[in-house]
Each structure stands twice: as structure tokens, then as C-alpha cells.
Amino acid sequence: MLQAVVSKGFLNWEVLRRKxxxxxxxxxxxxxxxxxxxxxxxxxxxxVATASKALNGQGRMTAETRERIRETARLLGFRPNNLAQSLxxxxxxxxxxxTNDTYGRFSLPLMAGVSDALVDKGxxxxxxxxxxxxxxxxxxxxxxxDKRVDGIxxxxxxIDRHLPVDLSxxxxxxxxxxxxxxxxxxxxxxxxxxxxxLAVEQFLRLGRRRIAHVxxxxxxxxxxTRAGAYRDVLRENGLPAAEPLLGAxxxxxxxDAVAKLFDKAGREGxxxxxxxxxxxxxxxxxxALRERGIRVPDxxxxxxxxxxxxxxxxxxxPLTSIDMNLASLGREAGLALLSLVxxxxxxxxxxxLPCRLVVRQSCGSPPQ
Amino acid sequence: MLQAVVSKGFLNWEVLRRKxxxxxxxxxxxxxxxxxxxxxxxxxxxxVATASKALNGQGRMTAETRERIRETARLLGFRPNNLAQSLxxxxxxxxxxxTNDTYGRFSLPLMAGVSDALVDKGxxxxxxxxxxxxxxxxxxxxxxxDKRVDGIxxxxxxIDRHLPVDLSxxxxxxxxxxxxxxxxxxxxxxxxxxxxxLAVEQFLRLGRRRIAHVxxxxxxxxxxTRAGAYRDVLRENGLPAAEPLLGAxxxxxxxDAVAKLFDKAGREGxxxxxxxxxxxxxxxxxxALRERGIRVPDxxxxxxxxxxxxxxxxxxxPLTSIDMNLASLGREAGLALLSLVxxxxxxxxxxxLPCRLVVRQSCGSPPQ
DNA sequence: TCCGCTTGAGAAAACCTTTTCCCAAACGGT
DNA sequence: ACCGTTTGGGAAAAGGTTTTCTCAAGCGGA
Numbered sequence: 177m178l179q180a181v182v183s184k185g186f187l188n189w190e191v192l193r194r195k196x197x198x199x200x201x202x203x204x205x206x207x208x209x210x211x212x213x214x215x216x217x218x219x220x221x222x223x224v225a226t227a228s229k230a231l232n233g234q235g236r237m238t239a240e241t242r243e244r245i246r247e248t249a250r251l252l253g254f255r256p257n258n259l260a261q262s263l264x265x266x267x268x269x270x271x272x273x274x275t276n277d278t279y280g281r282f283s284l285p286l287m288a289g290v291s292d293a294l295v296d297k298g299x300x301x302x303x304x305x306x307x308x309x310x311x312x313x314x315x316x317x318x319x320x321x322d323k324r325v326d327g328i329x330x331x332x333x334x335i336d337r338h339l340p341v342d343l344s345x346x347x348x349x350x351x352x353x354x355x356x357x358x359x360x361x362x363x364x365x366x367x368x369x370x371x372x373x374l375a376v377e378q379f380l381r382l383g384r385r386r387i388a389h390v391x392x393x394x395x396x397x398x399x400x401t402r403a404g405a406y407r408d409v410l411r412e413n414g415l416p417a418a419e420p421l422l423g424a425x426x427x428x429x430x431x432d433a434v435a436k437l438f439d440k441a442g443r444e445g446x447x448x449x450x451x452x453x454x455x456x457x458x459x460x461x462x463x464a465l466r467e468r469g470i471r472v473p474d475x476x477x478x479x480x481x482x483x484x485x486x487x488x489x490x491x492x493x494p495l496t497s498i499d500m501n502l503a504s505l506g507r508e509a510g511l512a513l514l515s516l517v518x519x520x521x522x523x524x525x526x527x528x529l530p531c532r533l534v535v536r537q538s539c540g541s542p543p544q
Numbered sequence: 545m546l547q548a549v550v551s552k553g554f555l556n557w558e559v560l561r562r563k564x565x566x567x568x569x570x571x572x573x574x575x576x577x578x579x580x581x582x583x584x585x586x587x588x589x590x591x592v593a594t595a596s597k598a599l600n601g602q603g604r605m606t607a608e609t610r611e612r613i614r615e616t617a618r619l620l621g622f623r624p625n626n627l628a629q630s631l632x633x634x635x636x637x638x639x640x641x642x643t644n645d646t647y648g649r650f651s652l653p654l655m656a657g658v659s660d661a662l663v664d665k666g667x668x669x670x671x672x673x674x675x676x677x678x679x680x681x682x683x684x685x686x687x688x689x690d691k692r693v694d695g696i697x698x699x700x701x702x703i704d705r706h707l708p709v710d711l712s713x714x715x716x717x718x719x720x721x722x723x724x725x726x727x728x729x730x731x732x733x734x735x736x737x738x739x740x741x742l743a744v745e746q747f748l749r750l751g752r753r754r755i756a757h758v759x760x761x762x763x764x765x766x767x768x769t770r771a772g773a774y775r776d777v778l779r780e781n782g783l784p785a786a787e788p789l790l791g792a793x794x795x796x797x798x799x800d801a802v803a804k805l806f807d808k809a810g811r812e813g814x815x816x817x818x819x820x821x822x823x824x825x826x827x828x829x830x831x832a833l834r835e836r837g838i839r840v841p842d843x844x845x846x847x848x849x850x851x852x853x854x855x856x857x858x859x860x861x862p863l864t865s866i867d868m869n870l871a872s873l874g875r876e877a878g879l880a881l882l883s884l885v886x887x888x889x890x891x892x893x894x895x896x897l898p899c900r901l902v903v904r905q906s907c908g909s910p911p912q
Numbered sequence: 913t914c915c916g917c918t919t920g921a922g923a924a925a926a927c928c929t930t931t932t933c934c935c936a937a938a939c940g941g942t
Numbered sequence: 943a944c945c946g947t948t949t950g951g952g953a954a955a956a957g958g959t960t961t962t963c964t965c966a967a968g969c970g971g972a
Contacts, residue, residue, distance in 0.1 A: 208715045209634075210692075213929060223952050228930060235931090237950055258690045259631045260928035263957050268627065270691070273671065278656040281649075288646040288673050295672075295680070300687050303641065303671035304663075305656050312663070319668050322626045323638070324578075347576045427858040456858065463831075490795040490824065580958060591922045596960060603961090605920055628958035631927045 211254045220248040231256075262324065269299050271513060272320035274313070276340065276355075277333035278305035281484065282502060286354055289506020290329050297514065299326070306340060313341035321346070327513045331355050331506075335365050336397035349516035353509035354502065362516065363526040364509050366500035368398045371531030372405035375451045375479040375498055378533055380413060382542050384449040384477055389420040390433040390461060391453030399453060402481070406451060418447070425453070430460020438468060449477035449539070455487040458495055462538060466492070473540030483534050494536035505529050579622045588616040599624075630692065637667050639881060640688035642681070644708065644723075645701035646673035649852065650870060654722055657874020658697050665882065667694070674708060681709035689714070695881045699723050699874075703733050704765035717884035721877035722870065730884065731894040732877050734868035736766045739899030740773035743819045743847040743866055746901055748781060750908050752817040752845055757788040758801040758829060759821030767821060770849070774819060786815070793821070798828020806836060817845035817907070823855045826863055830906060834860070841908030851902050862904035873897050 217227035222245060229235030230245035231254075248254075262268040273290055277283035291301045302320055306313035320328065327348050330339055332355030343350045344358040357363030379387050389406045391399045403420040410417040421436060423429035430452065438446055452458035458480030462472050470476055472493060480488060483499035508529060516522050585595035590613060597603030598613035599622075616622075630636040641658055645651040659669045670688055674681035688696065695716050698707055700723030711718045712726040725731030747755050757774045759767045771788040778785040789804060791797035798820065806814055820826035826848030830840050838844055840861060848856060851867035876897060884890050 210715070212927095224929080225931080225953075226951055229951090232930080235951080236948095241950080255686070255690050257631070257692060257928050259627050259636065259692050260957085261930080263625070263627045263631060263928080263959095264930055266957080278659075279652055284647060284652065287671065291646075291671055291673050295683060295687065298687060300670045300672075300691060302668045303655065303659055304668075305659050315663060318623070319663065319666060322623050323668060324625065324627050347578075456854075459858075486824075490827075581960095582958075592959080593923075593961080594921055597921090600960080603921080604918095609920080625958050628927085629960080631929095631958085632960055634927080 210257070211252045213254065213256065216245065216249045216252055216254045219252060220245045266324075267517075268324045268326055269297075270302065270323065270325045271299055271510075271517075272302045272304055272316075272325045272328040273331065274304045274306060274316065274328055274339060274341075274343075275331045275333075276306050276308055276313075277331070278307070280333045282333055282354060283331050285502040286331050286506040286509075289503035289508075290331075290353075290510040291506075292503070293507040293510030294514065299510075299514065301329075308340055310340045313339060317341055317343070317346075321348070326517045327351070329353055329506075329509050329513055330357075331509075334396065335368075349513060351509045351513040351516065353505055357526060360524050362512055362522050362524055364505055364512065365526055365528055366502070366505060367528035367530050368401040368500075369405035369408075370528070371481065371498040371500065372402035372451070373409055374531060374533045375481070376406055376409040378479065378496070378535075378539060379449045379451065379477060380409070382449075382477065382540050384540075385415060386418075386447045386449070387415070388418055388437055388447035388450045389453075390430065390437075390450055390457055391420055391422055392425040392429075392457070394422045402453060423457075425456060427456050427460035427463070430457040430462075431464040433457070434461050434464035434468070438465075438470065447476065449479070452478065452480045455480035455482050455484045455491075455495060455497055458497070458538070459487055459491050462491055462493075462495070473538050477539040479539050483532075488534070488536060491538065493538050496536045496539040497534050499532045499534050501529060501532055578625070579620045581622065581624065584613065584617045584620055584622045587620060588613045634692075635885075636692045636694055637665075638670065638691065638693045639667055639878075639885075640670045640672055640684075640693045640696040641699065642672045642674060642684065642696055642707060642709075642711075643699045644674050644676055644681075645699070646675070648701045650701055650722060651699050653870040654699050654874040654877075657871035657876075658699075658721075658878040659874075660871070661875040661878030662882065667878075667882070669697075676708055678708045681707060685709055685711070685714075689716070694885045695719070697721055697874075697877050697881055698725075699877075702764065703736075717881060719877045719881040719884065721873055725894060728892050730880055730890050730892055732873055732880065733894055733896055734870070734873060735896035735898050736769040736868075737773035737776075738896070739849065739866040739868065740770035740819070741777055742899060742901045743849070744774055744777040746847065746864070746903075746907060747817045747819065747845060748777070750817075750845065750910050752908075753783060754786075754815045754817070755783070756786055756805055756815035756818045757821075758798065758805075758818055758825055759788055759790055760793040760797075760825070762790045770821060791825075793824055795824050795828035795831070798825040798830075799832040801825070802829050802832035802836070806833075806838065815844065817847070820846065820848045823848035823850045823852045823859075823863060823865055826865070826906070827855055827859050830859055830861075830863070841906055845907040847907050851900075856902070856904060859906065861906050864904045864907040865902050867900045867902050869897060869900055 213224050213227050217224045227245050230242045231249055273287055275283040294301060304316040306316055328350045330343055330350055331353045332339055335354060336356055338356045350361060352361055352363040354365060376387060389403060391403060399422060407417040421433045450461055452461055458478050462478050465472050465476055472478055480495045480497040483497040488495040488497050512522055581592050581595055585592045595613050598610045599617055641655055643651045662669060672684040674684055696718045698711055698718055699721045700707055703722060704724055706724045718729060720729055720731040722733055744755060757771060759771060767790060775785045789801045791801060818829055820829055826846050830846050833840050833844055840846055848863045848865040851865040856863040856865050880890055
């Protein structure tokens with residue numbers, strides 16, 4: 177193939193050789209400028225227009241010419257400059273990921289999901305951690321806009337709070353994932369009610385009947401969503417729902433809640449299972465039960481929420497929990513954003529993605 | 545000010561007005577194209593060259609002209625197109641952050657630090673999660689190169705492992721933070737030996753003398769680094785060092801280690817404090833001690849490593865721990881990369897950044 | 913009045929790629 | 943031999959900004 181090319185005299189071999197030698201000579205590695213299309217065209221003995229068309233499969237030319245140009249580009253290690261492409265196409269193949277939860281763990285799988293969905297479409301993701309700082313958020317948004325991102329995924333640590341910046345008039349599409357969307361925007365969240373339902377129904381399936389619910393602070397919307405679903409399922413099954421115990425998202429509160437639930441005399445008044453608002457509470461609950469000599473899951477079953485593996489697997493016994501599928505949520509958000517960027521109208525409003533029950537050992541086995 | 549401008553007749557007010565009206569009319573928000581320098585120049589009645597110089601503080605012109613152009617730009621909401629600027633300047637003000645630890649927690653504060661150091665220099669960060677997938681890593685690196693990032697920060701979940709991609713011949717600078725650097729490259733890691741030293745010396749200061757060390761798997765380099773420092777400090781103080789107990793990075797191993805340390809009869813053979821290789825081990829140790837009726841910190845002091853707040857603060861009592869200052873590490877990495885990008889030669893080799901002792905309650909108080 | 917210098921501002925090239933014409937040569941048909 | 947069509951490929955504009963060069967006007971001095 178190469179031989180044919182050279183013998184035809186079209187490949188400017190001298191250009192190619194000089195280039196490669198000079199590259200090898202260049203001691204300071206950083207100084208080596210990338211190969212441009214112009215250089216490829218020169219080496220192949222064609223115009224840049226033809227070179228461009230050859231590499232993009234556009235235009236008309238002999239198969240031989242096309243292949244020769246391709247080979248030259250390959251040999252030279254040509255890679256098109258995305259900046260120039262973006263300038264022309266008015267698409268940067270770049271999106272921004274705005275979050276105020278850099279240290280937390282909700283945005284992490286979510287971010288991975290977004291990035292994962294976009295990378296093989298050639299789209300890169302700008303990471304923007306804004307903490308809760310308005311100024312910082314503004315700074316990041318402006319930087320992204322200036323860099324001509326095609327769109328923005330907004331995410332946060334709470335479903336019921338806005339990011340500290342207004343993204344509603346941005347002239348680029350925005351998708352909200354796991355954070356409060358602006359009205360009329362596209363939002364993706366986990367189906368917390370569905371998740372809670374999964375937990376309670378699992379207990380019912382296992383033959384438990386006296387189901388308690390211990391959750392986080394009343395200031396969180398999800399606390400009420402999950403508590404509502406808890407009550408609904410029990411009502412649907414003709415069972416009495418105890419008033420949910422609201423406290424904090426901590427192990428310590430799990431301990432306290434156990435005291436509240438199990439201090440009353442009369443074992444028959446005790447719940448036979450506890451659905452917890454997150455895994456830390458569940459961990460506290462399980463530890464407190466063990467300290468009281470109450471066996472998990474034999475005497476009392478426990479299910480957590482979030483499926484934070486490092487906690488769920490360290491719990492004794494390992495914790496059954498609800499997984500919000502945040503990576504999928506992120507992937508969906510990335511794809512939704514992409515289709516918005518492509519001009520496809522997306523249904524505004526909040527879409528809820530299903531949760532998943534991850535069974536370990538803390539919820540017990542089905543009755544024999 | 546505006547009045548003066550208009551009265552001078554230089555501000556093409558009609559252009560400005562039409563622009564603003566048409567903007568307001570444009571219903572589909574996404575269709576509104578950004579204002580270009582050309583438009584600013586036209587509205588101000590000057591050439592693009594003059595407009596550019598006015599906004600950048602370059603060139604010579606009357607103060608009045610400069611101010612008029614600036615005002616026009618402000619009014620029109622002009623923001624320079626970074627893509628065009630980057631193309632010309634051969635600097636994209638963009639760096640890549642490569643990590644294989646998206647779900648872990650080491651890279652998180654580190655990422656935040658990098659981003660934090662760069663954002664107010666106008667540099668944005670591409671987040672690239674490569675898991676441990678060679679193909680994915682290659683994909684990400686090529687995408688970054690194509691987008692003409694100015695440099696790359698490589699980070700990972702282990703100091704003693706390479707990322708699944710070779711970054712050593714990249715023609716852009718690379719800084720390694722909390723991952724194994726290529727030979728001759730710039731690397732930043734935490735000073736694990738120093739951190740271990742802080743912990744052991746704290747115990748000594750508190751009057752403890754029988755110091756045990758429980759750490760992670762022998763396959764981790766940091767395990768040996770920390771164990772070495774542990775031995776060194778004890779030797780320097782003329783105290784016998786027990787052989788470190790190596791196991792896993794888990795709570796369960798913390799439990800097992802306590803059994804090994806405290807099962808032997810004879811209280812005088814027991815350690816009076818335990819330095820743990822990470823916070824999860826420490827958590828396990830503390831729980832196991834409590835279950836044996838051994839009081840922390842009164843009978844046995846415990847210090848962890850990593851200062852993973854959510855664990856350290858949930859431990860009973862709250863855990864004293866070594867913080868690796870990962871956010872600072874990230875900041876330093878960002879700044880180092882920037883100075884490399886600016887052409888400043890940086891000393892190659894691994895720079896170790898100090899750790900910090902975070903005192904909570906598990907290590908006890910000084911002897912009275 | 914003429915010359916040289918300063919001042920203020922514009923024209924044009926450059927960055928790199930894509931795309932729309934456009935043109936010359938070759939070719940088939942009569 | 944002539945005409946119309948296809949084929950293969952090139953010239954040039956476009957995208958938005960920066961920078962260098964150029965140039966005209968104005969001004970002071972002789």
C-alpha cells in the first residue's frame with residue numbers, strides 16, 4: 177500500500193521524513209506542536225479541502241486518493257483540533273456538571289453516570305463544584321458559558337433545594353438531576369416513594385407485621401415522601417402504621433430511636449422490623465438492638481436506604497437497603513441533555529427513576 | 545455617561561435597540577446566538593480591532609473611545625468566545641482530571657482542591673473517570689488531547705498503583721497527585737510516614753507506652769510506610785515496637801485484631817493504645833473494645849487514619865485521626881500544573897505534603 | 913508652507929477546520 | 943469534431959478573536 181503510494185509519487189515523502197526527524201530531535205517534549213490538517217495535505221500533495229473531505233468521508237475523489245490521505249494522516253498522527261471544529265460547528269461537544277455536593281456521596285455515582293453516558297459520544301464533562309457559594313457558582317457558570325458548553329447538568333445533595341445560582345435563562349439546555357429543578361425544566365430524581373414501598377413490601381412478604389419507620393429531619397422533603405409511602409403500603413394492607421420517628425441522618429439517632437421504640441415494657445408492643453431513612457440510621461439501629469440483646473434479623477428486621485455499600489457491608493449483619501440507582505440517574509440525565517442539545521424537545525417536568533432493593537441479611541428470610 | 549456617549553453620536557443606538565428588541569422577541573430561548581465582538585464593534589461604530597483592544601486594555605485610543613466600547617459591550621452582554629481565543633492563543637484554559645476512583649472518597653476532596661485552585665484563574669476542569677479500564681482511559685485521554693487541554697492532573701485511589709494509561713509522552717504537562725507517577729514526572733502525595741509519626745507521638749505525649757499498630761493488607765505500600773514510621777518513633781524513644789498486625793481495611797479486621805491483641809491473659813500484656821491504618825479499622829477496634837468492656841480512651845486510646853469525618857464522628861467516642869489534607873494536595877497539584885503550563889520548570893520527583901492530626905476523643909487526655 | 917513625529921484607529925493575517933461553490937479535464941454520444 | 947455531463951479536486955469563505963502592520967490626520971517646529 178505505502179509502496180504503491182510512493183511509487184505514484186504523490187506522497188511527499190521528504191516532507192514526511194523531515195517532520196518525523198525534527199520531532200525526534202525536539203528535546204523539550206512540550207514544545208512539539210500538534211500536526212495540522214495543512215501539514216497532512218502538504219505531505220499527501222493535496223489541498224486542505226481535499227484532505228478534510230478524505231478524512232471525513234465527504235466529497236468525491238478516487239478511492240486511492242482518499243486512502244493515501246488517510247494513511248498520511250495516520251502516519252503523521254494527525255488529530256483534528258476540536259477547538260477549530262467547535263468554532264465552526266457551534267457545538268463544543270462539552271457539557272458542564274454543576275454540583276454542590278463534592279464531598280458527599282450522592283453526586284459521585286451520579287457524576288460517574290453522566291460522564292459514562294457522554295464519553296463515548298465524544299462529549300467531555302466540566303466538573304464544577306460550587307459548594308453553597310453564590311459567587312463561586314456564578315463564576316463557574318460564566319466560565320462554562322464562555323467555553324461554549326453545549327449544556328449543563330445540575331446536581332446537588334438534596335432533591336428539595338435549589339443550587340445557589342439561577343440557570344433558567346441560559347440559552348443552553350439544562351437538565352436537573354437529584355436537585356430541585358426550575359419550573360418548566362427537565363428534572364430527574366429517584367422515586368423515593370417507590371423505594372420506600374419496596375422496603376415495606378419486602379417486610380410484608382417476609383411475614384413481618386409490626387413495621388416501624390425511623391427517618392431523618394422533617395425539613396427534608398424525602399422524609400415525608402418516604403413516610404407517606406410507608407403509611408400507604410400499610411393502609412393498603414390493612415395494617416396500622418405507627419407514627420414515623422423523625423430525627424437526624426445519623427447513627428446516634430438510630431440508637432435513640434431504638435430506645436424510644438423498645439424501652440416500653442411488653443415485648444408484644446415492640447416492632448418486629450424497622451425501615452430506616454438511611455443506612456447510617458440503620459447502622460445505629462442495628463448496633464443498638466445488638467447491645468440490647470435483640471437479634472437482627474431473627475427478632476427484628478432492618479432495612480436501610482441509600483445502599484451505601486461501605487456502611488451496608490460493614491454492618492453486622494450486612495444491611496439490606498434501597499439503592500437509588502444514582503449512576504443510572506446520571507446516565508439518563510446525560511442522555512436527556514444530549515437530546516435537548518440536538519434540538520429534540522423533551523417533556524418538561526420531573527421524571528422519577530425506580531429504586532432497587534438490595535437484599536443482604538438484616539431483613540431476614542421468608543417464613544418457612 | 546451614557547448620555548454623553550449618545551450625544552456624541554458615536555454609539556449606534558439604533559443597532560443596539562434593534563438587537564435588544566429582537567432578543568426579547570425570540571421565543572425559543574436556545575436559539576439566541578451569543579453577541580460577538582463584531583456586533584459590539586458595529587454598535588459602537590468602530591472596527592473589531594479597535595473593539596478588541598479597547599476591551600483588553602491594549603492599543604492606543606482616546607479614553608473616551610475605550611470607555612464607549614466597554615459600555616457598549618456591557619450593555620450588549622458581550623462575552624468573548626473562549627473557543628476562538630484558545631484557537632489563537634494555543635491555550636485552552638482547560639485541564640483534564642484523570643481518576644480511577646470515582647466512587648471512592650480519596651479523589652473527591654482532591655478533585656475539589658484541584659478545581660478550587662484553578663477556577664479563579666479561569667481554568668476549567670474536565671472530569672474523566674476511567675475506572676480501571678484501559679480502553680476507557682485511552683478514550684478519555686484522546687478526547688482531552690483533541691480538546692487541547694493545557695495539562696492533566698492524574699489521580700487515583702492508591703499511591704502505589706499506576707493509572708491504566710501511559711501519560712509519559714504526551715506533549716502536555718502532567719502532574720500526578722495521590723497516584724504513582726511516571727519516572728521523571730512531578731508527583732504529589734501525602735506524607736504517610738509523617739502522618740503515622742504524628743499519631744504515635746501524640747500517644748507518647750499522652751503518656752501511653754504500649755502502642756499497638758493495626759493496619760491494612762501488606763500489598764499496600766502505605767501500610768509499610770506507616771508501619772516503618774511507627775517503628776522509628778518507638779525506637780527513637782527507646783520503646784519496644786510490637787509487630788504491626790496486617791489485615792484488611794475493614795471494620796471486621798478491627799474486631800479480629802482486638803481479639804488477637806487482647807485475648808492473651810494478663811492485663812499488663814495488653815497495649816494501652818492502638819494506632820490504626822484507617823478509620824474503618826479504628827471503628828472496628830473501638831466497637832470490639834467496648835464489647836469487651838474495655839473503655840476508650842480511659843483504658844485504651846485509639847487513633848485512626850484518613851479522617852473520614854462521617855466515620856470518625858459516628859464512632860463512640862469520636863475518633864482522633866490523621867487527615868491527609870487531600871484538598872490541599874489537590875490545590876497544590878493544580879497550581880503545580882499551571883506553572884508547568886506556563887513553562888516554569890518544576891522539580892521532578894515526588895513531593896510529600898504534611899498530614900494533620902485531628903484530635904477528637906478516642907485518644908484520651910494528657911496525664912494530669 | 914513644509915517636514916517629521918505622534919496619535920488614533922483600521923485592514924488584514926493568523927489560528928484550524930469545514931463546506932460551498934467552482935473549474936478543468938475527461939468522457940460519452942452524435 | 944462538437945457538446946453536455948460527470949468526475950476529481952481546489953479556492954475561498956466562514957467561525958470569533960488577537961495582533962501586527964499600515965495609514966491618515968493633526969500638531970509642533972523650522
